[in-house]
Amino acid sequence: MSLLEVKNLDIEYQTKKGSIKAANDVSFSIDQNEKFGLVGESGCGKSTIAKSLLRLLPDNGAVTNGSIMFDGTDLVSTDEKTLRDIRWDEISFITQSAMNALDPVYTIGNQIVEAIQTHENVSKKNARNRAGDLVELVGLERERIDSYPHQLSGGMRQRAMIAMALALNPRLIIADEPTTALDVITQDHILEEINTLTDTINSSLFIITHDISVVAETCDKVGVMYGGELVEVGPIEEVFVNPQHPYTLGLLNAFPTIEGGEDELITMPGQPPDLQDPPQNCSFYERCPYREERCAHADPELTRRSDSQYAACFVSEERDIGAEYESVVDKEEVWLKL
Amino acid sequence: MNTKKYILKRIVSTVATFFAIATIIFFLFRMVGDPASLFMSPGMGGEQLERIRSSFGLNDPLYVQYYRYMVNIVTLDFGVSFYYQSSTGPIVIERMINSLFLTMPAILLAYVFGSIGGVVMAWRRGEPLERVGLLGAIIFRSTPRFWLGIILLFVFAGILGWFPSFGMLSQDIEFRGHLALLLEPDFYHHIILPIASMTFYLMGLPLLLMRTSMLEVINEDFVDVCIAKGLTQREVMFKHVARNALLPVVTAFAVGIAFSFGGNVLVETVFSYPGVGRLMVDSVFRSDYPVAQMSFLMMAAVVLTMNFLADLTYFYLDPRVKAE
Numbered sequence: 001m002s003l004l005e006v007k008n009l010d011i012e013y014q015t016k017k018g019s020i021k022a023a024n025d026v027s028f029s030i031d032q033n034e035k036f037g038l039v040g041e042s043g044c045g046k047s048t049i050a051k052s053l054l055r056l057l058p059d060n061g062a063v064t065n066g067s068i069m070f071d072g073t074d075l076v077s078t079d080e081k082t083l084r085d086i087r088w089d090e091i092s093f094i095t096q097s098a099m100n101a102l103d104p105v106y107t108i109g110n111q112i113v114e115a116i117q118t119h120e121n122v123s124k125k126n127a128r129n130r131a132g133d134l135v136e137l138v139g140l141e142r143e144r145i146d147s148y149p150h151q152l153s154g155g156m157r158q159r160a161m162i163a164m165a166l167a168l169n170p171r172l173i174i175a176d177e178p179t180t181a182l183d184v185i186t187q188d189h190i191l192e193e194i195n196t197l198t199d200t201i202n203s204s205l206f207i208i209t210h211d212i213s214v215v216a217e218t219c220d221k222v223g224v225m226y227g228g229e230l231v232e233v234g235p236i237e238e239v240f241v242n243p244q245h246p247y248t249l250g251l252l253n254a255f256p257t258i259e260g261g262e263d264e265l266i267t268m269p270g271q272p273p274d275l276q277d278p279p280q281n282c283s284f285y286e287r288c289p290y291r292e293e294r295c296a297h298a299d300p301e302l303t304r305r306s307d308s309q310y311a312a313c314f315v316s317e318e319r320d321i322g323a324e325y326e327s328v329v330d331k332e333e334v335w336l337k338l
Numbered sequence: 339m340n341t342k343k344y345i346l347k348r349i350v351s352t353v354a355t356f357f358a359i360a361t362i363i364f365f366l367f368r369m370v371g372d373p374a375s376l377f378m379s380p381g382m383g384g385e386q387l388e389r390i391r392s393s394f395g396l397n398d399p400l401y402v403q404y405y406r407y408m409v410n411i412v413t414l415d416f417g418v419s420f421y422y423q424s425s426t427g428p429i430v431i432e433r434m435i436n437s438l439f440l441t442m443p444a445i446l447l448a449y450v451f452g453s454i455g456g457v458v459m460a461w462r463r464g465e466p467l468e469r470v471g472l473l474g475a476i477i478f479r480s481t482p483r484f485w486l487g488i489i490l491l492f493v494f495a496g497i498l499g500w501f502p503s504f505g506m507l508s509q510d511i512e513f514r515g516h517l518a519l520l521l522e523p524d525f526y527h528h529i530i531l532p533i534a535s536m537t538f539y540l541m542g543l544p545l546l547l548m549r550t551s552m553l554e555v556i557n558e559d560f561v562d563v564c565i566a567k568g569l570t571q572r573e574v575m576f577k578h579v580a581r582n583a584l585l586p587v588v589t590a591f592a593v594g595i596a597f598s599f600g601g602n603v604l605v606e607t608v609f610s611y612p613g614v615g616r617l618m619v620d621s622v623f624r625s626d627y628p629v630a631q632m633s634f635l636m637m638a639a640v641v642l643t644m645n646f647l648a649d650l651t652y653f654y655l656d657p658r659v660k661a662e
Contacts, residue, residue, distance in 0.1 A: 054566050087568035100559040103578050105656060115567045148657040161563075 002029035003204050004053070004172060009066035011048050011057070020275045022048040022061070024228040027302070030172070030221075035198065035205040037215030037236075039251065040225030041272060046208045047096065049225075050176045052076075053206075054087055071171070089119040092165040094158075094175040094194070101161050102149040108135065108160045109145030115167050134163040138193060155186035159193065166197055173198055175207045179214065191217055212251050216240065224248050227273040227283040230302065234309030242322055244311035246288050249325050250335065266331050282314070289334045290315045290324070341653065352646045357408075359638040364407050367627050368400070411635065417628040421621065426628040430614065434636060435516050436506060437613035441595070441602055444533045448540035449591050455541070456548025456587075457580045460556065461571070471545070479542025487535040487608035494531060501531050504610035532609040536602065540594060544587050551583035558582075585656055592648030596641035 011023035022045040030036045038046045051057050053068055053075060068075040070091065073082060095101040102111060112131035116122060122130075132142045138159040149157055158178065165173050175194060179187040195218050198205045207218060215222050216236065223233040224247060232245040243249050253266040270287035273279050282288070282295045294314055302310040303317065315321060328334055391397050395406065410417060416426040455475075459468045478486070495503035507513060508524050519525050555561065556579055564574045603615035614633055621629040 051562070056562050056565060084568045084570065087566055089568060093563065093566040095559050095563055101563050103560045103564065103582065104658060105581055114569075118568050150658045 001031075003032045003034075003071060004030040004206070005067075005069040006049070006053075007067050007069070009049065009052070009068065010064045011045070011052055011061060012064050013048075013058075013061045015060065015276075018276055021278050022228055022275060023052070024278065026066070026225075026228075026230045028223050028230060028233055030204050030206055032171070033199075033202060033204055034221060035195075035207065035219040037219035037222045038206070038208045038225060039210065039212050039215050039222060041210055043275075044225045044272060045228040045275070046210075046225050047176055050093075050174050050206070050208045053174060054091060054093055055083060056093075085119070088115055088170065089168045090170050091172045091174060092168065092170040094161050094165050094173065094178045096177040096180060099154060099157065099181060102157060104149050107146050107148055108152070108163075112145070112160075112164045112167055115164055119168055130167070131163075134167055135160065137166070137197070138163045154182055155190065158182060158186075158190050162190070162193060162197065166201055169201045170203055172204045172206060175205065177209055178207065179211075180209075194218070212254075224251065228275050228278065229283055229312065231284065231313070232309075232311040233302070234305070234311075238306055238309045242306075242309075244305045244309065244316045244322075245284075245313045246290050246315070246321060247284050248311075249321065253331060266335060268335050282312075284313075287335075288315075289337065290319070290321050345650070348646055348649055352642050356638060356642055359642075360408070360411055360635060361404075363631055363634050363638075364404055367631060368403075416632040416635075419621075419626055419629045421624045421626040421629065426632050429629060430617065430632045430636060432516075433612060433614040433617045436611070437602060437606070437615060439516075439519070440529060440532055440536070440605070440611060440613060444536035445540055445591070445595055447533070447537045449544045449587070449594070451537075452541040452544030453548045453580070453584070453587055455545045457552060457575055457583075459545070459549045460552030460579075460583075461575050463553070472549075475542040475545045478538045479546070481539065482604075483535065483539045484604040484608045486539060487532070487605055490531050490535050491608065502528050506612055529611075532605050532611055535608075536605050543590055543594065547587050547590055548580070548583060551586050552579055555579045555582045581655075585652065588651050588655060589648055592644040592651075593641075596637070596644045 006029065007027050009023050009026040010021065013020040013022055024045075026045075026049060028036070028038075038049065040046050048057065048061065051061075052063055053070075055075065057063075063076050066076070070086065073086065075083065075086070102108070106114075109128055109131045112134060113124060113127040116127040116130060117124070120127075128145070131145050135144050136142050140156060140159055140163070144152070144156070144160070149160075152160065158181075162178075165175075173194075178194060179190050182190060191214060194205065194207075205218070207214065209215060212222075219236055221234065222236050222239050223230050224239070224245065225231065226247045232239060232243065232248045239248060240252065243252060247268075250266060250268040254268065268287055273283050273286070279285065280299060281297055282291075282300055285291055285295050288295065292315055298314070300312045300314050302312045305311055305316075313321075325331065325334065388397070395403060398406075414427070416430070418424065419426050419429060422429055455471060459471045462468050491503055495501045502508065506525065506528055507519075507522070508528075511522065511524050513519065552575075561574065561579060564578045569577070602613060603619055605611070606613040606616045607619075614636070618630060618633040618637075620626075621633065
């Protein structure tokens with residue numbers, strides 16, 4: 001059974017210029033001990049989904065349809081009290097920027113102690129001891145619990161944040177762009193840290209990133225988001241080897257591999273759709289090199305491609321776009337010919 | 339920079355500022371009026387005037403006067419009042435304590451309730467409660483202090499007759515030192531209205547400051563993390579957001595204390611309260627240098643001390659200050 005099941009989720013933001021549909025009919029699930037990566041470019045709605053899981057959307061954002069089932073509880077409709085008990089104790093959250101995620105006026109230790117004491121009836125001394133252990137676990141010196149956030153480097157702060165996220169052995173850790181604000185070397189360490197530590201405490205991981213190599217390094221399963229919609233989802237070995245959506249194809253070639261292969265980096269020209277006025281047809285139509293006549297008139301649903309791989313594309317149901325793409329020598333040309 | 343070094347530096351600069359102010363006050367007073375004229379009566383000759391002048395040391399060269407003035411400040415000897423003909427120190431100190439009894443409760447009440455009000459208003463953003471609070475704060479803030487005092491006097495002392503309309507004590511009760519004053523119910527009866535009129539006026543600033551500051555902090559990432567940790571709204575608001583938003587309010591508090599010393603001239607006048615503000619104004623009119631000088635110096639000392647204390651509070655409130 002899945003630990004987290006997001007079903008037909010719609011999220012809208014109300015702005016002065018009208019409403020923005022940041023998530024449109026998004027469904028996916030995360031199993032126990034599974035690591036799920038949600039990837040997509042900025043503004044595609046991936047952070048919105050992360051925030052909606054813990055009901056952290058800003059006042060002008062709301063889930064307008066769908067459900068988020070976590071171990072039998074619907075996080076969309078459940079009452080404040082139940083939600084508060086689930087927060088951090090069962091689902092913890094590592095935020096986007098390491099810089100501002102910690103309260104500047106309290107020490108690292110006090111903030112971890114606060115998380116522990118909110119959910120468990122333990123003495124301050126006991127909680128402090130555990131905070132010390134946690135800080136050591138993520139590779140900081142024990143004394144660091146008495147440091148204030150500004151006394152730590154970006155990487156150290158993110159480690160402290162991870163320590164706090166692990167404090168209550170949650171069953172799911174949400175990491176929203178956990179490495180974006182860090183330099184490349186630190187990024188790698190932090191990612192490894194998150195990866196192994198979630199295994200240590202037997203937790204599932206939901207990682208949100210724009211960097212597909214982060215997903216490749218950490219996850220079992222990947223969801224690709226485009227313009228507020230999930231366009232492809234499946235185990236990474238299937239999605240990465242045999243992508244079924246043209247956007248996934250483009251993404252896979254848009255990042256350098258660690259090995260530094262011969263492949264050139266491809267940029268996809270064009271802009272993602274305006275979420276204030278979302279297209280009625282396929283959202284990727286405007287940028288898609290494989291588009292056909294029907295793509296201009298209908299919006300494809302996610303359909304099953306293999307055991308557990310799903311994609312929302314009419315074209316790839318009949319044509320092997322992966323093979324077609326591979327056979328082209330100048331891949332840049334594929335995107336530019338539009 | 340370490341804490342001790344920083345504090346030492348702040349002490350030195352505070353003291354230096356004080357002496358700079360003392361110098362300015364010295365010259366300022368020697369530019370206006372001749373105090374000896376205070377003792378003139380028709381029929382007095384120039385000779386007598388000279389005698390009065392020399393008895394107060396007003397005939398000495400300016401630098402001698404200045405030197406004497408500085409020595410007196412350091413030895414806390416503020417001379418003899420031209421007007422009261424007695425030692426200045428006790429006169430000013432007594433009035434100052436009277437003023438403190440009025441100012442301190444008013445400013446404490448204003449900042450405690452104002453800050454809490456600001457937190458609640460930021461928390462309840464967009465609700466009718468916020469609009470009412472905002473309107474009230476702006477009305478009280480823009481009402482002249484003496485006007486609010488007059489209204490309070492008119493309603494509660496005049497029409498309703500609940501409170502006395504002037505002074506610090508009823509006429510039949512003798513002033514027997516400040517300690518006795520604090521035990522005297524009649525004193526509290528007198529001081530409620532002036533405190534209320536000051537409190538309402540002062541409350542607007544911390545309330546608006548706190549609200550604005552809160553609204554800035556509320557959008558920070560760590561607030562999301564606090565909510566995600568499972569804290570209640572109240573905990574998030576008071577323990578985290580308000581705690582971070584408090585800094586500008588603390589500055590205003592320190593400056594507010596200092597300013598309310600000068601500012602309560604108006605309240606003291608409306609309620610005929612014997613505070614230092616009224617003394618200051620009176621002694622300027624009387625060209626009573628020693629009293630006026632000491633009043634101004636005391637005020638400067640209060641402002642500087644409060645600023646210094648505000649800096650120290652920053653250490654406690656915002657650990658980042660230490661790093662700078």
